């Protein structure tokens with residue numbers, strides 16, 4: 506570490522099944538120094554987009570194939586170094602990793618050691634798309650900076666407050682306990698951040714408000730948050746349950762699986778791939794990007810229309826269910842790629858729910874803006890809001906607070 510400059514930078518890595526999103530932040534003022542994305546890892550068409558946000562920095566793109574997450578992270582390290590923001594900088598305080606599945610064990614951000622790595626590895630069977638990528642990200646980062654603390658921030662942590670009535674499946678208790686089968690929930694960092702930002706938008710303390718958060722990205726989940734604590738969420742043992750997603754089916758009768766095995770002759774792995782990668786919007790209409798689906802709907806494409814309607818129907822059911830779970834709802838918050846950008850999704854999801862106090866003002870809904878904003882008309886009993894999520898900032902804050910507790914207590918973080 507340099508003698509007279511505090512290490513205030515945090516590198517955040519969000520490794521998905523075929524992508525890595527990253528941000529370098531300076532926690533002295535929560536500013537971003539660089540952001541980027543590596544996508545289509547393992548394919549011929551891999552792409553790295555790197556944007557330095559320092560003075561004079563310009564967005565750069567690499568399109569050479571990137572074989573795996575290890576190579577992806579090394580390419581990211583090279584891009585950062587080219588801007589004088591390399592991982593060898595003494596100003597780097599910590600590397601924060603999004604880890605999707607933390608089981609029941611991890612209820613807080615955690616400094617990573619061998620035991621933590623072993624536990625993340627043990628959970629691979631319940632997060633096969635995510636935990637292996639998270640592990641590679643951690644190991645590569647450790648190899649690049651063995652001296653630096655690495656912190657895991659778990660998607661499941663925020664949901665550990667769910668009561669057993671919501672987190673248990675109605676199956677034989679002994680079998681469930683033996684195999685640790687329960688509902689864990691995911692996207693927790695986003696649900697936590699967005700529910701707090703929504704309270705702020707309403708000018709209230711999180712402990713005073715009940716919020717339904719709709720995180721609609723490629724993966725999508727809903728949560729019911731009472732006074733700042735999660736009481737129910739739509740994803741379960743794995744990120745497959747719940748809403749219709751880009752490539753995942755969400756809820757279905759479990760007997761569909763036995764049927765596909767017995768009658769369709771499919772293996773467990775084939776069905777796993779079908780439900781996780783070839784279902785949801787892409788399975789219904791061949792596209793998983795909501796922009797493309799809306800374009801097709803506007804052109805009168807029936808298949809895209811049906812996919813959209815199924816997506817909305819499921820979303821609406823969850824809004825109703827969580828309304829009932831909470832009893833009183835102060836706000837419904839839309840977030841993530843679809844929730845923040847797709848006005849037709851927001852409008853369709855609350856249409857017909859006027860009796861519940863929910864409505865969207867078409868003009869406010871269609872207006873684009875950067876920060877959190879209300880889109881409900883003034884008369885509506887329940888606030889409907891668009892609240893951009895910021896998983897990376899939240900991961901940076903939590904990671905930084907964990908390795909510099911004294912400084913954060915003094916309010917300098």
Ligand SMILES: Nc1ncnc2c1ncn2[C@@H]1O[C@H](COP(=O)(O)OP(=O)(O)O)[C@@H](O)[C@H]1O
Pocket residue numbers: 721722723724751793794795796841842843846847
């Ligand atoms: N302008 C837009 N209109 C509609 N949908 C959008 C728009 N921009 C992004 N999206 C949707 O957001 C999705 C990605 O959301 P994001 O939260 O980044 O997902 P993830 O983190 O799961 O990769 C895209 O697949 C696309 O469907």
Ligand SMILES: CC(=O)OP(=O)(O)O
Pocket residue numbers: 521605635660691692722723724725744
């Ligand atoms: C847990 C999960 O579904 O994550 P993502 O949306 O990043 O795929």
Ligand SMILES: [Mg+2]
Pocket residue numbers: 722723841
């Ligand atoms: Mg996401």
